[in-house]
Amino acid sequence: MGTVETTKRYIANTYARTPLALTHGKGSLLYDEEGKEYIDLGSGIAVNIFGVADPQWEAAVCEQAGKIQHCSNYYYTQPQAKLAELLCEKSGLSDVFFSNSGAEANECAIKAARKYSSDKYGPGRFRIITLVNSFHGRTMATLTATGQEALHVHFGPFLEGFAYVPANDIGALQAEVAKGGVCAIMMEMVQGEGGVQPLADDYVQAAAKICREQDILLIADEVQCGNGRTGKFFAYMHHPGVEPDIVSTAKALAGGLPMGATLFGPRTKDVLTPGTHGSTYGGNPVCAAAGVSVISRIDDKLLAEVTEKGLHLKARLENAPGVQSVAGLGLMIGIKTDKDVKDVIAQCREKGLLVLSAKDKVRLLPALNIPMELLDKGIDILLEVLAQ
């Protein structure tokens, strides 16, 4: 049996996979088992931040794998310490808990928010408000936090104490907070899976004000939109003065190895204490070394490039034939098209271009260092498909 057939036979059928078996790549070019070349505008859903087989990333991973690939969190390792320092320096936050995925980073955020409130106010103040169309993960707590009813079917009962309000509706948020018992408000500054929808600045500012005034924690889920993706180190930085109490991130953090991080600000930095949280693999030295190589490269020059490429992408796509609207920030773009998104993806693949979907939109999440010429070649193919 070939790779596709063996996968179908032996792997649980949880993904609507494209019939394409990838073998290797270089930068933003990928190759399948037949040797066909593809331009990659998805980067493994915002993970391969510097593309595939990036020399600096590969060297960091291989060097660390040859030293010590894992040790328990009863000991200290240099890559973990260095990565935490870098994340705090770049964000201004105070400290970090390392895990292995976005869902786990959010689990930690949820636990820390509830503990903050329990430590300070005693039991009963545990409600967490999230947004309709949000996506926070697939574990039971993060699925509960995810404001999409379609994903909740079959899996109840859910965790107590979650409420969902429509994005960009400050009245709805105020009304939900007024019901009492709220310890945190959690949001993606750019909703990714929900259709690449940036939140309005006045909404984020008003939500942050409610949080400040009522000692409610603001949690920013930067799993997809963080790590330079939108042209700022974290997407909340597009909102001047907004300083979340907890930030979760993953995906691009280790450039293609599993790693999550939950960052804490001044109010939350001492909430988690020995024994209250942990992870066998969290902060694994190979992942952390990859993370150091990734995060140390996210500087002002790269962020300016991301902004420039994002504006270029938008300018080429807006008002093009077959395009209804373009939304997003930096290199996180959602396109509403005349054609069905499944057809767009399949026809692009035929022509050697890999793009993603989010709800009914075509989603583009290219590597941040994709060369402009390759990006343009990819857009040429996409525009051709959309215009047909």
Ligand SMILES: Cc1ncc(COP(=O)(O)O)c(C=O)c1O
């Ligand atoms: C905003 C956001 N949060 C959390 C997650 C869950 O991350 P993971 O799949 O690494 O658990 C995702 C994944 O798509 C995401 O986009």
